[in-house]
Amino acid sequence: AQTVTQSQPEMSVQEAETVTLSCTYDTSESDYYLFWYKQPPSRQMILVIRQEAYKQQNATENRFSVNFQKAAKSFSLKISDSQLGDAAMYFCAYRRGGGSEKLVFGKGTKLTVNP
Amino acid sequence: GAVVSQHPSRVICKSGTSVKIECRSLDFQATTMFWYRQFPKQSLMLMATSNEGSKATYEQGVEKDKFLINHASLTLSTLTVTSAHPEDSSFYICSAKIPRTANTEAFFGQGTRLTVV
Numbered sequence: 379a380q381t382v383t384q385s386q387p388e389m390s391v392q393e394a395e396t397v398t399l400s401c402t403y404d405t406s407e408s409d410y411y412l413f414w415y416k417q418p419p420s421r422q423m424i425l426v427i428r429q430e431a432y433k434q435q436n437a438t439e440n441r442f443s444v445n446f447q448k449a450a451k452s453f454s455l456k457i458s459d460s461q462l463g464d465a466a467m468y469f470c471a472y473r474r475g476g477g478s479e480k481l482v483f484g485k486g487t488k489l490t491v492n493p
Numbered sequence: 494g495a496v497v498s499q500h501p502s503r504v505i506c507k508s509g510t511s512v513k514i515e516c517r518s519l520d521f522q523a524t525t526m527f528w529y530r531q532f533p534k535q536s537l538m539l540m541a542t543s544n545e546g547s548k549a550t551y552e553q554g555v556e557k558d559k560f561l562i563n564h565a566s567l568t569l570s571t572l573t574v575t576s577a578h579p580e581d582s583s584f585y586i587c588s589a590k591i592p593r594t595a596n597t598e599a600f601f602g603q604g605t606r607l608t609v610v
Contacts, residue, residue: 411597421584423601469536479525479590481599485536
């Protein structure tokens with residue numbers, strides 16, 4: 379079974395600084411997708427960024443970028459120029475390819491942004 | 494992006510009663526929806542996969558008789574917590590994905606906080 383591990387229960391960053399959240403996963407599949415979701419206090423899950431495993435180029439979305447190391451099964455999220463609104467729980471998630479739609483989530487990292 | 498609406502957002506019920514939670518895809522047809530449960534300060538755990546027109550697929554350890562899922566139309570899935578007990582108190586979230594597209598994103602409802610007293 380696939381597993382997703384987030385080893386940092388909590389992280390903090392100063393406003394305008396950069397922070398990296400770690401995520402590793404375990405799978406024997408070659409076709410899969412990886413995601414980072416943000417869950418603010420409202421509890422609404424918001425997609426931050428996605429990465430297709432077949433793509434070698436790391437995904438970027440404005441201030442958010444990933445470091446996808448397929449051989450190491452690592453998928454870290456870098457948040458640049460951190461803003462107060464970035465404070466939330468961040469979940470790393472895995473989805474197998476080939477039509478499967480189930481998401482497997484890590485335990486989450488609580489990010490605090492200090493002014 | 495696509496919109497998934499979940500209702501109610503909060504519900505308090507008495508122990509022994511049943512509670513129904515609705516999950517609707519507002520601007521797309523969802524042949525498959527997913528129901529997750531989230532305990533305080535914990536991750537989302539998949540409970541079951543809801544399939545339109547057929548039986549739901551439950552994850553190991555989830556009681557199908559307690560958590561009844563009905564997906565009667567392409568835009569609506571319901572989760573009924575039967576004979577609720579305080580230990581069923583939790584945050585329940587549904588999600589759906591636009592089928593047969595290259596869009597890999599899962600769209601989530603706003604979640605339902607269930608409190609059983």
